[in-house]
Amino acid sequence: MKKVSIGGGQGFWGDSPDAAIHMIRHGNLDYMACDYLAELTLSIMQRQRMKNPAAGYARDFINLMKEVGKEAYEKKIGIITNAGGMNITGAVDALKAVAEEQGMHGYKIGYVTGDDLLDQIPKMIADGCEFKNMDDVGDFNEIKDKLVNANVYYGREPLMDCLAQGANTVITGRAADSAMFLAPLAYEFGWKGGDLDNLARGIMAGHLLECGGQGSGGNFQYDWRGVPDMDQLGFPIAELTEDDFHITKAPNCGGLISEQSCKEQFLYEVHDPANYITPDVTVDISKATLTQDGDNRVRVGGIKGKAKPDMLKLCLGYHAGYKVVTYLSFAWPDAYEKAQYAADILMKKMKRKGMQYEDLRIDYVGLNALHLDVAEVDEDLIKRMNEVVLRIAIRTKDKKDAQLIIPEISPLQLNGPPGASFFGGRAHVTDVIGLWPTLIPRDAVKLESHILEVK
């Protein structure tokens, strides 16, 4: 029976390449998909591209391909990635240069364009599109002149077109994460649009793999001490046949594939398990099962598919002001009290200098900066604290307001309560990018598949 094996090579932009390299070399793969795009990534890439027209894609992918691209090509391992980001043709050109340099004759790069709708927004507004926020907050009129990027999440079909034209590698922009995994599965098995349960299985294969190591023992709350060899954590691999579906990993690497490790990833960022919406299919995992089926091998069952949604999700990024985050550390005795006093000094100074802000947050790292209101704080703990780091975060409308606090932090080593220790260099003001998720009709989107052959 035909079996297709696909690996999740990257979980985000900035992930380690080690597991991807290992699975190309030892994973016995048919395909590997590499996810680089989180919600905000495209906004960041767009700003990079505005500064440098050659940038705006995940350069990490090109470096990974320098390492294993030729081996993957020789082994006929298809590679799918959304590394194209905001500069898909830039990524294609960079990959082509690598392929030429390494003599990969006949290598075909497929790529998909058309998810970047920024230039079309004014026309869509004129056509009556309201861009209602999916989270029911805000007024679109207030952000429409501050847009940074506008990218639509799309499904498997244009990626499958590339594969059908013989692409060895497919580069996309904002294809839905799980579509990168569904596309080769649907292509190999010939699943049609009405094969809802199969499409749903392909999506869940993607869902279990798209975060890389988080699907194989990374960020594992159940028993992190029990995960073998995290220094060489293998990333998960899905094996599908027409009627079976397993999660496993490559031999000779660390990590763990267990019922619990799969469970933690299975519901991660899924909202309603009976209606997990993707561009290709609405997935129902409300009766799904995960069963250990051998060493580092879990069987996935009970996944159902329902009709795909009528609309596609468009994610707009917009300028939402500025932010500055500063730190200053204090040691025993009275570490917390001194940090509080330093915060008080700084706030008085900022008030005197007329700083205007939208939002302000003062936290004490080591005490309650992560668990906030539910952290357990008592007098005894505070008295005994060896050290604490004061953290002040400020969001402003104008950049100059955010800049005011920066030169005032390090002087507190000499001018404030005793034992303050400044680290990490002066803070920088960063742009705040807001996210505006909305739904648009499918016919507003024209995606195109292309192919380029390396001679």
Added chain:
Amino acid sequence: MALVYLNTLAHGRSGDKGDTSNVCVFARDPKDYEFLKRVLTVERVKEYFGDMVKGEIVRYDVDTLCGMNFVMKHALGGGATHSLRLDTLGKSMGSAFMRMKVDTDW
């Protein structure tokens, strides 16, 4: 009354979509699942997080996995770069959830 950290009976993971935090919670031992469903009501979770979660909380049960999925709106201080929290993506919302104390005699 026997108060224990939820962590001893359950495990899970948190994720984010904008300002929405999602925490999935699974029984470590399937025999505790019904107890967890009884005790982890939306009201209880809302009260526990207080001001940290400003929006609605919805719980979805997946009995076949002995798990629940909590979807909490306006829970990340604005979400992504808007948020001034150290943990803007709510990676630690899962462990924050797990330090809730539950009464096993309940």
